[in-house]
Each structure stands twice: as C-alpha cells, then as structure tokens.
Amino acid sequence: MKHKILLTAALIAVASVSTSSAQHNHAGHNHAMPGQTATAQMTRPVAGPHGGSLKQAGAVQLETVVSQGGIQMFVFDRSGQPLSVDRGRGAASLRVEGNAKRYRYDLLPDGKGGLTAPVNLSQIAGRQIEIEIQLVGINAAGGQPLTLNEVATVPASELQLAAAAIARQKICPVSGKPLGSMGDPVAVDVNGQRVFVCCGGCVSAVKSDPAKYAAGRPQITVATSTAADAAAIAAQKVCPVMDEPLGGMGTPIKVTIGDKPIYLCCKGCIKKIQAEPAKYLAMVYGDQKGSAGARSDGAPASNPNITVTAATQADAAMIAQQKVCPVMDEPLGSMGDPIKVMVGDKPIFLCCKGCIKRIKADPAKYLAMVYGAGSTGSVPAGTEQVREGIFKVSAEDAPFIAAQKKCPVMDEPLDAMGGPYKVHAAGKAIYICCPGCAKKIAAEPQKWLAVLAQQGVSAPLIR
Template sequence: MRKSMTFVIVSTLMLSASSANAQSEQEPRIQGDGVQHAHDYTVRQQDETPKTLLVEKAQAGHTGLHGGEVQQVGDFMVETLIEPGGLHLFITDRSGKTLDLSGARGLATLQFEGKTKRYRYDLFPDVQENKRTGSMAVTVDLSHMAGRNVKVSCQLVGIQASQRRPLQFSAAALVPMTEAQKVAAAIEVQRVCPVSGLTLGSMGSPIPITVGNQTVYVCCKGCINAVKSKPEKYLVRAATLSFSPATEADTDAIKRQKVCPVTGESLGSMGMPIKVTGLTRDVYLCCEGCVKPLKKDPQKYLVQLTGYKKKPDLRIAPQRTLSDLERKLAVSILIEGMHCGHCAKHVTDTLRAVQGVGEVRVDLESKQATVLPKDSKSPPSVSALWDGVLESGYTPVQATAQGKVFDRRP
C-alpha cells in the first residue's frame, strides 16, 4: 500500500509540474482551454483489427489507421500522430480493441530538430461526440514547426486499473504542413504564371486551376480561360520545367552552348549559369532574370540555340546630369528581380510605353529606375509606372515621387 501511494503522489507531482512548464513555453503554443473534446476521427474507432496485422505494423514501423506511426509498447499498441494542431495517441490492446482511456493521464515531451529545448505538455483523454475516449491528445500549434523532425517521448498512467508502472515510449515524426502552407509552398515552387510570365502574387492572390490531378496557379482571372482552353500547353510546361544552378558536371555542355539563348551573353559572364531541364534538351541561362522569358516561350529560345544571332548591344550610353527641375519631377522606383542588361532593357522599354513618360534610366547596381516626364504639366502617375514594372514581369518594391515614398501601389 505504501508503495502504491508513493507512486500516485510522484505521478501527480510530475503531471502538475509539466502543466506549469507548458504554460511558460511560448513555442509551440497551446490552444483552447486544455480540455480535449469533439475531434472528428470516425475512422479511428476500429475495434476488429486482427492481432497479427497490428503486431506486423508495430514491428515494421508501419503507418496506422490514422496516419501515425504504430509501435508495440508492452501489452499495448500505440499509434502516435503529429498534426499541425497538436499530438494524438491512439491506444489499443494487442488484439486491436480500443481501450477506455477516460481515467488516463500523461506527459508528452517534444524536441524539435535543430533545437536543444524540450517542450512538455499534459495529455488528456480526447472525448469524442459519442463519449468514447479511445485516444489521448494535447492541442498545440505546431504549424510554425512544419517540415521539422520531432521526437516525442511519452509517459502514461491509468490506462488500465492493473497498470502499476507508467507506460513509457518514444516516437519520431515529421511535422506536416497545413493546407495553407502547402499552397504557399506550391506557389513558391512554381514562381511565375505559365500564361503571362508574371511573378505569382504580383497581380493579387494567385488563382489555382485544377485539371485532372494536376493544379497550376495563374496570376489573375484573365489567364484562367487560356489554361482551360489549352491545358496541355500550360499544365505540362508548369509541371516539367526545372531550374537549378549548373554544376561542374555541366562544364562541357556549357562550353558547347556558349551563350544564353535569352540575352546572348556568354555563359559564365553573370556567374554560375542556370540549368533548365524538362525540355527536349538541357538549356543553360546566364542568370535568374532569364528564367521568366524562357518559361513564357521555351520553344522560341530552343530554336534560337540552333542558329543564334549576334546579341544586341545593351550597353547604356553615358547619361547627362539631371537639372534641378528634372530631379524634382523624377519618379524613382526600386525594382526586385533585375539581373542583367536584358532585364534593364525590358523594364526600360515597358516604362517608355507608359503615357506621359519622356525618359527612363535603369541602374542595375542600385536596382532602380528613374522616370522623367515628357511634359512637366502632365507627368505620368506613380500608379501607372508601378503597373508598368509589374507588366514587365518584375516586382516594384518602393517608389519615390516629389518627396513622397510609396511602399505599395498608390
């Protein structure tokens, strides 16, 4: 009797201390009131899973019915499930029968890859709508740890009345992404609209279009019909093209190609070339600024490689000094994404087409375009120039006009 009382007191103190520790941690963050209830896990109520199948899964580290790792711990089968919203433990006996965990309590310790700090949380029965408690859980925001490996160490008491010692075990998992994070990652990988060539996000929130089992993102509503009418053109292009820095293994191929098909610059003159795969042959570009034009019309630049013409002269002629009045009327735009003379020429040509523009100067070193009006009485609007930069396929970061600074389109 004295030993039993000692165990109960130690367990209670251990769980109380962990509660204080969990409240003091700021990451990951606990959500709600600490009571676990009303989770919809209908598939989780499986009482008739054969014993042999459960043992095989535990021994091989297979995925369980709910997507977590299954392992055998003593006389129990435990499935550990890590989700963006927290941790769940599903516990059955070795025959696969779900246990009543209404009297169980536990402590979970989480240690994330790259962090020495450990986070401790109390585990409580997860009460379902049908009042069943076949699992234990803690609700905690793990979304900001998405993509990291986490080690989970658990101690459980009260699983069965005959249990004398805490049930202890560890499991490892990868914290999954939320649906929103998956979308953001897909947009980051795709980067540009396959129809317009504009950076995704430059025209507002990218729009997903799904054809069959493949989803592609476009920059605006105007590009939707193009993808729907010719899905084979845009879906295949977005899915198969791959861009990566060239390596030493590409040296001979770079020497054979010699020049970038977009700008005509010598490969290597702008740093390590960019390798493009997924076309009928591997293609090398001089810089990241050439990725967008090639994505927009890859066939055009493949043809150019078979008989490349002499590159145009993109050198900027010496520029005169601006007068005080011109400096006062000038609009300066900080631009993200320009890498070479071709980028500068493309921005220059696009801004020159804006109504009211008289002269455009682009400085690659400072990543800045300076626009002078054709007539001081009717200068171009900042919003029109901002749109012009977006139209050229680059990202305006900041504009300055007559002493005012704009961090977004006015």
C-alpha cells in the first residue's frame, strides 16, 4: 500500500532461511548439479490445467500454482497426463520482490494429486515473488531430482481488490463524502467498471447518468460567491486551505464538490481542493479534528525565532533557486512581491501574506520542504527504547522521517515493518524500518550516513 508489504512475523516463524539458495543464485541462467534435471525455460508462459504456469523439466512437465493459501506443484508426462506424486516431496524457497530474504517451505503430498506448501500469502497479495523449487521422489524423472525457477504474483482476493479501489477513489462521486463515512461503500457497475458510492441513496444517481460518474470522482465546479451564499460563508468563516477569514482577500470563491460547496479566500486555493477534495470536505463538513497547522499530537509547535519582511533585490538569487511557495506550491512572484520569512537564520520565501501563519504554526515542516532533512538542526535522543539503542520516534522526528523516506539498510519504506525507529549513528539520528537493521548501523555508522548523503538526506544531530 501510498508502501511495500513484507511477510508477517507469524509467516516467518514457520519458515527457515534457505542458505543454499542464497549461495547459489546466478543471475540470468540456471544450471543443475550432477544427476539433477533443470527446467527448460519456455519462450512464452503456458497455462496448466489448474490455472498455474506449466514448464518442461526433462521427461515431465511441472505446473506451479500460487494462491493466497500457499504453493502447489502438479506433475504431468509429455502428453499432459497427470503423474502420481504420492511418494514425492520437495522444498520451495521464496523471495518477495524488494526483499533480499528467502523463506523455505516444505512441499508434501496433499492427497489431491499435488505437492502443497500451505502458507498464508494473503499479506503479500499483488506482490511479485521468485520461487526456487526442488522436487525428489518423482518416479517418471528416473529418480533424479527436479529443479524449477518460477516468477509469479500472489493473486489478490475480491475483498482486497475492492479495498484498493476504494482507497484510490476515496470519495463518493455523487455526494462528495468520504467513502466509508456512511457505512460500507456500495459498488455500482458503470460500463463494466466498478464505481463506489457512499450509500445506497447515491446508486440511482450513478445509474441515471453513468457518463457523468464513470470517472469515480465528483464533479467540481468553480464560481464567484454571491449574496445568496452569505449565510454559508458566515457559517464556514475561514478558508480551509489558508485558514484565512473569508472575505479578507476579496470576494470568496465558491467551489462545489458534488453537491457540497466550499468557500475559499482566493483563486490560488482552487487547485488544492481539486487535488484533495476529500481532505477539504472533511475539514469543512466534519471528520477532521484539530485546525490546519495544529500538530498531530495536539501539542503546540515549538517555534524558533521568526521574522517577516518583504523580499528585496538582494534575495533574487535565492528566490530563483526556491522557485515556488512551500505552502501554496505557487510560483514565487505570481501573487505579487514574495514575502521573506526568517526562521532562525534560514529564509523561506512565500507567495503572499496569507501563507505566513502556516510557517509560524509548523516551521520545521516547511524548513524540511525547502532545505531538506538537516535544516532544523537536531532531534531529541529519545527516552522510550524498543530494544537497547533503538528508540521510538516523536513528533519532532516527523519532518526528518518524511525527508529520509526509506530505511538505508533494507531500502524499504520506513513504516513497512512496524517502524520507523530511531538509532544513533556518530552523534546523528538515522531512521530504520525494523529493529533488525540497528546492528548494521551500529557496526558501521559512517557507512550508512554516507548512504543517506548520497541520497541527498542530511541526518539530524542528536541533542
């Protein structure tokens, strides 16, 4: 899922690492040991009778079936007749795309004509896996072991496919409400494609005008507010994008998402609504706690010294380098002379005065956006240890986590394995995806700091 999925701890607990496979993995070719029959790679995938992939291995054909319930192997002669595997057995060594580790599972007769390794693969649905398979005890192979290399994708269930589609669509195209806010979303068939709506009451609208709702997004219209909108403007009070009083920057702009109006302080805010309509609908109509600029943990932001001035000709080079306002993502100069905000000794240039309060509310966030992870200096060492030398992160770590993005050891998203966690490396903080990565950083801290530096990430100091 927004990140890569790894096998669960329970799944890993029943598997053992296949060291022999790791030591004998030659890219681009396969070869057999003496007395071992390797599979010949077919030029095109061939579907087997059980829906798996069929490949030739000497005098037999092997079909590999991968499902969420595990791995199955079926054996056939050259004419396609099934062969008995009651005396056979084998092993499957599995590696998930993006993960260097291998997991080994035994293949045993299942009494249904196949060799099966029952293992829950549902949590890696949709992910590509590489499988190395070895089989013994197959009579038709003349007593010789059989080997097979296979690449497959674990199929997703209907529920998983629906959940992924709902996550992509996010909001009801009829009402504009977040999907799930009115109970389980309802699927509607539109010209062979599924569109989700928030409730049964929206189904008839989609069916009556399928072309209008086929994209799965609500219709968004933009207009200047009129006197008829005065009561709604008074009730909303502030622009959800800029947190500015409506009317403070001219006549409010009216953006209608489905049947829900949102009022904005200026035209510069329109594209934010168009990009994330569900977010701003929730801010105006509910399901959004706190105000824009409040910290997620409810604590007030700890602000360095902040001063505001107009930019001058001496700032031209820095303005040209920064290019856009970090708050509005608008070109600097597009809304008048840029505003210069000094956060400590670091200048940030803004498109208009309306953006100043966002910088004051969360300076660390915008410093990280403009200067990268190392701009705000330092983070606390941490007091709550997961294991010795491995700390839970705090709100102050958030901008550095956002800048680092991936674990330097595993190259995985920092939240892929229960993280992020924080470790100390030569007086600096490195964020990792799981506790297992800590010992590598402890052994060679400068190596991993250099890896981050090559990625353009400057690790914060530990204070």
